Amino acid sequence: MRGVVAGAPSALNADDGWFAQFVAVDAPRLRQVLVARYGHEVGGEAFAEAIAWAWEQRDRLENMANPVGYLYRVGQSATRRHHRWTRNVSLIDADRPVAAEPPDEDLLRALATLKHAQRVAVVLVHSHGWSYGEVAEVLDVSTDAVRNHVHRGLRRLRALLEEDS
Amino acid sequence: VIDSLETRLTRLGTRLDRDGSVLEHSVVRSLDEPGVRAPSVALLRARRAPRASRRRLAVAAALVMALVAATAGWILIHRSNEPSPKISTPATTPDRTTRAGSACPSFRGASTKPRSGHSKQSAMIRDIDFQTSQCGTTLYFTAGAGKWSLHYASDGSKTLIARLDGAHAFVGNGSGYLQDTYTPDALSVIRELTRIRHRNDGQDPGTTWSIRLDQRRPFTAGTTTIGGTRVFAINVVAWSGALRCRLHPHIEVTIPEGWYVDTTDGCALWGPEPIARKTAVGSNAAVQLIAGSDFGDRGIQLVDGPLGESSRVDLGTVTINERQATRTLFSDAPSASDVYQEYQVVIRWNPATTVVVAGLTRPFPAASPTRAPISLTDLQGIVDTIASSATSVR
Numbered sequence: 001m002r003g004v005v006a007g008a009p010s011a012l013n014a015d016d017g018w019f020a021q022f023v024a025v026d027a028p029r030l031r032q033v034l035v036a037r038y039g040h041e042v043g044g045e046a047f048a049e050a051i052a053w054a055w056e057q058r059d060r061l062e063n064m065a066n067p068v069g070y071l072y073r074v075g076q077s078a079t080r081r082h083h084r085w086t087r088n089v090s091l092i093d094a095d096r097p098v099a100a101e102p103p104d105e106d107l108l109r110a111l112a113t114l115k116h117a118q119r120v121a122v123v124l125v126h127s128h129g130w131s132y133g134e135v136a137e138v139l140d141v142s143t144d145a146v147r148n149h150v151h152r153g154l155r156r157l158r159a160l161l162e163e164d165s
Numbered sequence: 166v167i168d169s170l171e172t173r174l175t176r177l178g179t180r181l182d183r184d185g186s187v188l189e190h191s192v193v194r195s196l197d198e199p200g201v202r203a204p205s206v207a208l209l210r211a212r213r214a215p216r217a218s219r220r221r222l223a224v225a226a227a228l229v230m231a232l233v234a235a236t237a238g239w240i241l242i243h244r245s246n247e248p249s250p251k252i253s254t255p256a257t258t259p260d261r262t263t264r265a266g267s268a269c270p271s272f273r274g275a276s277t278k279p280r281s282g283h284s285k286q287s288a289m290i291r292d293i294d295f296q297t298s299q300c301g302t303t304l305y306f307t308a309g310a311g312k313w314s315l316h317y318a319s320d321g322s323k324t325l326i327a328r329l330d331g332a333h334a335f336v337g338n339g340s341g342y343l344q345d346t347y348t349p350d351a352l353s354v355i356r357e358l359t360r361i362r363h364r365n366d367g368q369d370p371g372t373t374w375s376i377r378l379d380q381r382r383p384f385t386a387g388t389t390t391i392g393g394t395r396v397f398a399i400n401v402v403a404w405s406g407a408l409r410c411r412l413h414p415h416i417e418v419t420i421p422e423g424w425y426v427d428t429t430d431g432c433a434l435w436g437p438e439p440i441a442r443k444t445a446v447g448s449n450a451a452v453q454l455i456a457g458s459d460f461g462d463r464g465i466q467l468v469d470g471p472l473g474e475s476s477r478v479d480l481g482t483v484t485i486n487e488r489q490a491t492r493t494l495f496s497d498a499p500s501a502s503d504v505y506q507e508y509q510v511v512i513r514w515n516p517a518t519t520v521v522v523a524g525l526t527r528p529f530p531a532a533s534p535t536r537a538p539i540s541l542t543d544l545q546g547i548v549d550t551i552a553s554s555a556t557s558v559r
Contacts, residue, residue: 031185048192127178
């Protein structure tokens with residue numbers, strides 16, 4: 001395990017080629033799937049843990065075909081130990097005024113009631129533009145399963161939002 | 166509805182990515198901070214109001230402190246109505262003299278011996294807090310510690326090493342949720358808390374902390390719950406209650422206020438014993454070596470006046486004065502078995518402080534055949550142990 005010492009590779013200065021590439025391309029996807037699964041708080045922390053782990057183990061990850069999927073498991077393992085992981089999932093940190101417009105509370109509330117797999121599939125496909133195949137690869141499930149999750153998730157969302165309206 | 170829903174989902178994705186980019190930048194940047202192995206999601210939370218759990222913890226801490234203060238006050242008030250115990254203590258006795266056991270339940274059983282245990286673990290330390298009272302300082306890690314151990318860095322060291330194998334910490338390099346180094350208030354016996362090692366493995370997290378104290382002190386540690394939040398607490402004793410150590414089958418050392426002894430034998434914190442109140446020998450007496458706990462009250466009737474010198478053992482800083490005596494403590498009619506030894510151990514801790522240890526070594530066989538008299542060699546070993554490990558509080 002490498003320690004951080006003076007002269008060590010910098011994650012930001014991109015003198016570690018693979019990791020810089022990973023941060024630019026794969027880290028957002030890892031963050032998206034973890035936040036979709038666990039919400040902004042626990043998912044964000046799981047993301048932080050996974051990234052730190054990736055930095056430590058970048059030599060191993062470099063040779064992996066599906067580093068995002070692997071790191072998703074790392075993040076999952078971290079959240080298992082966490083007592084808050086069973087709480088209701090909140091995708092957005094409403095306390096932090098990043099966006100000018102208010103969050104879509106009805107939609108967030110409805111998403112929070114979905115089964116985890118349905119919420120992850122719906123958010124990744126319809127909010128982040130993932131393909132069914134990409135979702136299936138990261139979650140390690142079949143494409144048909146992802147399609148079913150999306151279909152049922154949307155149906156459930158529609159029903160909930162219609163009830164609200 | 167489906168068109169509207171998809172639009173709303175897309176808009177949600179935009180918002181999530183906007184939030185996420187801040188998170189990603191913060192997390193990756195933290196990897197570059199010297200000495201920081203854990204990224205800090207908490208950087209994003211730094212400007213928030215305290216979370217409900219932290220507020221609960223603060224309220225609970227305030228209630229505990231109020232309770233401790235009230236209890237201590239009650240005890241002090243009632244103590245004032247009792248006859249003052251005649252205890253000679255070193256001139257270095259600190260002002261903080263809270264009674265053991267009643268006002269400081271969390272600190273009961275404290276010692277300087279290594280401790281270890283296991284509790285439910287959690288991947289992350291949510292918060293670190295210090296609570297200082299007359300009893301001492303409690304360091305809270307808001308986390309399940311997992312497998313933990315606590316020990317002094319080395320013999321004579323005043324730095325505790327706390328290893329929490331089930332919890333790691335997000336660190337924000339000063340502006341984050343947790344810091345690398347904490348410096349409690351000046352009243353605390355903990356001078357500094359520093360994270361010295363961090364295993365940032367999602368599968369197998371862990372942190373190691375160094376806790377620098379003002380001096381070597383007894384401590385306890387364990388998991389508790391405050392306001393519904395599981396915390397790992399390390400209690401470092403600041404008060405100077407009596408410490409009782411059984412150093413030998415026949416000998417207990419009762420160290421009154423102001424002193425403690427670090428021995429390899431079992432020592433436990435007790436409230437001031439009557440035996441300690443009544444048995445002071447000489448103006449500098451601070452440690453009393455009591456031969457045979459079965460003596461009860463009679464065993465503490467130490468001989469007044471200077472002891473005759475029958476032998477003298479120079480242990481560097483320790484002098485043992487010993488003499489034979491025939492006076493009995495058990496009856497008005499001395500018998501041959503009532504021959505006993507009196508001894509006085511003078512330990513010069515420093516030029517300003519002298520500790521006198523006085524005791525009796527006989528008779529034992531008459532009362533309990535299984536107990537043998539204590540030899541001078543035994544005494545040397547015992548005193549050597551005391552001399553090498555006892556430390557004045559100030």
